[in-house]
Amino acid sequence: MQPIYPLNEKNISRHCGQLVCAVTADGSRHIGILSSCRGGQLILNDEAVDDVSGGTLQMKGAKKAPRKGKGRKAKPAVAQTLGYPAGPFGPGPFFPFGSRVVLDLALLTLLFLIVL
Structure with a gap:
């Protein structure tokens, strides 16, 4: 662990x-994936959210929705999240x-980076 x-x-x-x-x-300990730190709060194990646009991150190779107004019919966009492994209860995000x-942040005493 690295402080x-x-x-x-x-x-x-x-x-x-x-x-x-x-x-x-x-003295309580919380272990998880650091999602964000803003507004005086530390968030662990949140959904993967793109900081720039506020939207959900897309997997590599995922097709983007076509732009409107170019003479094409807009297809309904399907939200795709990062490729999390299937959980023990079927497909979908699994947060171990x-x-x-x-x-x-005011309640934190220590924060360690866990190096594997």
């Missing part, structure tokens, strides 16, 4: 998408570290 210090949004955001362990002031966790 992430100082605990500010700019420094923490550099590690988005990586496995981390967050320890709060009361649990559901979404939102922590206040």
Whole structure:
């Protein structure tokens, strides 16, 4: 484990998408994939969201929806997420570290990057 210090949004955001362990002031530990850090909150295990457009990230090779107004019929767009492995209950996103966790930065005591 490698400590992430100082605990500010700019420094923490550099590690988005990586496995981390967050320890709060009361001693509880939360392990998960760092999704984002903004607005004074640390979010673990969130859906894959594109920071620029706010939309869902697409898999490589996924076709984009055609532009409107070019004489083509617009097909309904199907939201595609990153290729998560199928879970134990069938196809679909599987999050081995649990559901979404939102922590206040003020409550964090330590944040570790888990290096495998």
